Amino acid sequence: MDLNKILTELRQQLILINPEYEKRDVFIFAGIDIAARFFKNNGSWEVKTIDCSRCGTCCKKMTGKSFPFSTPDGCKHLITSGNEYLCGLSYFRPNGCAVAELDLEECSVKWEPVK
Numbered sequence: 001m002d003l004n005k006i007l008t009e010l011r012q013q014l015i016l017i018n019p020e021y022e023k024r025d026v027f028i029f030a031g032i033d034i035a036a037r038f039f040k041n042n043g044s045w046e047v048k049t050i051d052c053s054r055c056g057t058c059c060k061k062m063t064g065k066s067f068p069f070s071t072p073d074g075c076k077h078l079i080t081s082g083n084e085y086l087c088g089l090s091y092f093r094p095n096g097c098a099v100a101e102l103d104l105e106e107c108s109v110k111w112e113p114v115k
């Protein structure tokens, strides 16, 4: 199976339905996380090969006036479950949280280009 061919065809079909999609990034979600993404500036698909470890670091760094849920300790919706951190908003979490790229050393998430 040629994943790159499948994803490229998927995007082309979407553009046929709505030509505006050619100007947009495309994200494929698995639940509330992104499984595959296409950045128009890169012009190629990437897939997530290592998932989020639920370390909570990114949500703790979501501070500042531009973030609506900001507290001095990070996002007010961050909750703990055992040793993991979870989003208390679950399926209602903002899209921006899923697509944010904070480039943190602690982050386990890895992306690989689809060839």
Ligand code: SF4
Binding pocket: 058, 059, 062, 069, 075, 076, 077, 078, 079, 086, 087, 088, 089, 093, 094, 097
């Ligand atoms: S809304 Fe949820 S995912 Fe977004 S920063 Fe807060 S806890 Fe994290």
Ligand code: SF4
Binding pocket: 051, 052, 053, 054, 055, 056, 057, 058, 059, 104, 106, 107, 108, 109
């Ligand atoms: S920093 Fe990375 S691994 Fe940790 S919660 Fe955020 S996305 Fe998940």
